[in-house]
Amino acid sequence: MDSAKDKHTGQIVDGEQLWLINPVDKEGYMCRGCKVLVNPVSFERGLKTRPHFREYQKDPHKFWCKIEGETELIRAAKSKSIQNEQGFPCSFPHTLELTDSRSKVEPEDEQLNPNESKSRSTSNSSSNSNNTSISKWIARTIRPIARTYINFPKDRDLPLTISGLEGSIYKDVIRKLSSQEVVIYTRQHLFYAPIAWAAPTKTTNSINIKLSYGYWLGGKLLQPYSVKIDITGWSQAKIAYVLEELEVARHDAMQAKNKNKFTKTKSWLFFIGQQSSHTPEEFVINDHRLICCLTTDAL
Ligand SMILES: [Zn+2]
Incomplete structure (x- = not known):
């Protein structure tokens, strides 16, 4: 369970x-x-x-x-x-x-x-x-x-309301980031996108996670979306908790790829964050409950 x-x-x-x-x-x-x-x-x-x-x-x-x-x-x-x-x-x-x-x-x-x-x-x-x-x-x-x-991919009309977010059913509240370009989102959603394989980086005040969606040109991801978790004032336990899930998810995605290079399995970061107005490819989060990373082939 x-x-x-x-x-x-x-x-x-x-x-x-x-x-x-x-x-x-x-x-x-x-x-x-x-x-x-x-x-x-x-x-x-x-x-x-x-x-x-x-x-x-x-x-x-x-x-x-x-x-x-x-x-x-x-x-x-x-x-x-x-x-x-x-x-x-x-x-x-x-x-x-x-x-x-x-x-x-x-x-x-x-x-x-x-x-x-x-x-x-x-x-x-x-x-x-x-x-x-x-x-x-x-x-x-x-x-x-x-x-x-x-x-429940075929039942996304189930009710869901999250204070501050657009929509009242799952498929309206939750939205996949654009895979090909950096979009300025005018409405708040619970967003998701696959994480890049590179390990997240950590500074004194933040954990930074690269995503594998964003602005692509000529087969290259020139401007990836990223998520910055503001960890100012967080306990070590809370920081370890977030890093642990990212590591498990990264490990699972890499394992799946090693087993089968045509796998559709990816690790997806779900988050509720604030899109930066200066650098729209970046989202900022400051609560560990507003981020998670799950591995699946179904998205
Ligand atoms: Zn029971």
Whole structure:
């Protein structure tokens, strides 16, 4: 599982956020669906793998839990919309709220469809097993939003609103940067583009990431887009967290290319940033929750 629920705060936590937590509470996370305890794994830095959550054999998901089934649905969703008469069968984030990651949320991060809430609250009733439950939840970083965008390419009409950004559905809020030229974007979006293979550079006050889109001429990328993360005042842990994800993603993209030189797999940087008015190829970000880097062939 990519994410789980923090037992103490009720917030949904991406596996990657475990890079920021020290020490990780092995008993502190529950399945988003059925609330059994789940095991946080691979969160040590330097492993070049993404932290995630695993079912404990002694404490399996409840029979009615939908979370395991979501993997199957994600596979099916690559080629076609998975919406049916009852709506969308997976849970997904419908908005982004940047609150203190350790503060408690009330009463539940997940907002259940009102028609469903009754059956979900009597959670061991057998009627649940046939229910198509729709639950929307609040993302605390852009990562689960980017994952939803990647996982459900034919369902990008799902609702999504992010304060300050244009649009109210996934495909309008999220936008790919131009691959061929530097465009001045007059409206704010959650942008994405593939990262270049070169490692990011770091100065005292910034991390600088080159993208492989931008102004091309004669087969050469003359003016690449770049993202500058302003790390003024950041803790070492926060800086390490951002660099760790970039490194894992870069490593994954290079591995895929080494295995198959015709691969379509790339590592994509998703971000909400301010486009510089003097140098429009540069975007500036100052919050670690507004950036993530995921590897996929589906974009
Ligand atoms: Zn479960």
